[in-house]
Amino acid sequence: MKIVPLASGSSGNSYLIRQGDHSILVDAGLTCKQLVLRIERAGEDPQRIRGIVVSHAHSDHIKGVGVLSRKFNIPVFLNKGTLSVARSALGKIAKTEIFETGKVFEIECFRIHPFSVPHDCAEPVGFRISHGASRIGIATDLGAPTSLVANLLSDLQAVVLESNHDPDMLMDGPYPWDLKQRVKGRLGHLSNYQSAQLLQRIISDQLKVVILAHMSETNNSADLALGTVRNSVPAFLDQQGKILCALQDEVGPEIEI
Numbered sequence: 001m002k003i004v005p006l007a008s009g010s011s012g013n014s015y016l017i018r019q020g021d022h023s024i025l026v027d028a029g030l031t032c033k034q035l036v037l038r039i040e041r042a043g044e045d046p047q048r049i050r051g052i053v054v055s056h057a058h059s060d061h062i063k064g065v066g067v068l069s070r071k072f073n074i075p076v077f078l079n080k081g082t083l084s085v086a087r088s089a090l091g092k093i094a095k096t097e098i099f100e101t102g103k104v105f106e107i108e109c110f111r112i113h114p115f116s117v118p119h120d121c122a123e124p125v126g127f128r129i130s131h132g133a134s135r136i137g138i139a140t141d142l143g144a145p146t147s148l149v150a151n152l153l154s155d156l157q158a159v160v161l162e163s164n165h166d167p168d169m170l171m172d173g174p175y176p177w178d179l180k181q182r183v184k185g186r187l188g189h190l191s192n193y194q195s196a197q198l199l200q201r202i203i204s205d206q207l208k209v210v211i212l213a214h215m216s217e218t219n220n221s222a223d224l225a226l227g228t229v230r231n232s233v234p235a236f237l238d239q240q241g242k243i244l245c246a247l248q249d250e251v252g253p254e255i256e257i
């Protein structure tokens with residue numbers, strides 16, 4: 001199974017998951033034009049995407065869902081909470097498939113387990129995606145690393161983990177006071193330190209790759225996020241574990257497990 005971040009950050013998020021002839025997208029928060037460009041840059045054909053799985057209704061995760069679904073006739077998988085908020089932004093979509101948070105569903109060869117995350121939107125979720133013995137987790141847009149999240153992210157070979165902000169840069173930066181409170185709150189986004197702590201809880205012998213994601217372009221840098229998280233897990237790095245970064249304007253890194 002392969003995962004390729006197509007974009008990651010507060011201006012748009014999307015991940016391409018591939019296995020053999022099958023592909024799905026997790027979130028599609030760019031314009032349709034950008035999504036198509038990046039899907040092709042990742043070496044995939046948009047016609048072959050079998051589903052768009054949606055984590056929550058914020059615009060940086062759903063911006064292109066409706067247009068991409070209509071243009072390529074792709075079914076959209078989301079829960080009732082997300083649909084209730086996103087319905088008008090999505091418009092008419094090719095096919096709506098409702099999943100239940102906490103309940104595993106399948107798209108072609110993929111088994112997908114959506115799990116609840118604390119975030120300020122209706123019924124937000126992270127995902128654990130498996131094919132045979134290969135398991136990938138995606139958890140961005142969460143304000144706190146709950147036990148549920150840590151449990152669902154353990155026992156994976158690869159994980160996409162939010163590392164949104166450096167707390168000092170956030171507090172000293174240009175955001176208005178209420179936005180700073182929102183970002184660092186329990187329903188906001190994980191800081192580099194929280195991400196490092198969560199990683200310490202979920203490391204196992206199986207984990208090979210960590211992709212830090214949803215990094216703020218205003219309140220973080222790749223060097224800071226990577227430095228903070230790498231420093232907190234020296235044994236993981238000694239055992240050849242990799243910690244990489246997904247960026248807003250780049251496709252990749254492609255990870256195969």
Ligand SMILES: [Zn+2]
Pocket residue numbers: 009010013058060061141214
């Ligand atoms: Zn987001």
Ligand SMILES: [Zn+2]
Pocket residue numbers: 056058119121141
């Ligand atoms: Zn969000």
